[in-house]
Amino acid sequence: MCYYEQYSMPCGDWKWGNFRAHCSKEYRTGETCGMKLVWESIGLPDNCKYCIKIETKRGKIRKEKERIKRWRQEGNRRASISQSEEAIENMEREIWDLNEQRASVRHQRNM
Template identity: 45%
Template sequence: MCYFEQTRWNCGYWKWGTFRQQCEKEYRTGETCGLKLVYSWQPAQGPCKICEQKCKKERRIDKMLNDIQRWQREGNRRATIEKTMRDVNDIQLQINELLASHVERERTL
């Protein structure tokens, strides 16, 4: 039951900060008991790292889809379109993994 700072974002994501106060159960100086409690929390400005990564991947998907539409109008780029569609699906899977880790972190508090 040692106390730590905590940073929270508007989206619900959070992370542990610096050590603030030692509990009574741990008698060794500089050691913690392993159980973390919130001493205080600070709101963070801007998006969390996972939301930022998600936005980057969504912008990349938008660009790829626009390229695919352009290539379909131009014609004669079937292999390129198929490869880009596979890439879009792979990036979408990465986004789903990011969202799952984000939701898991929100639930753990």
């Protein structure tokens, strides 16, 4: 077991930071083992990159939905609406992918 810094982010995700110390068992070999322990937890001001991307896409979806609402009131904008709905669908798929990635890299070093 070896000790690392841990960065925690407001979104609730966290990642490993710099290596800090060997545990007594690994000290002799001078190598780091696979087991990581928290040396110190450091709070970061920003969400992880996945949550930031997801948040940006959610904002865009909100805007598209507002546009659709406006177009519905205007009438005669069916083409724009269906285009916009398609864009929303794509972004929702991307959010789903980002959530998958976020779950799979969770607690790994390169987040």
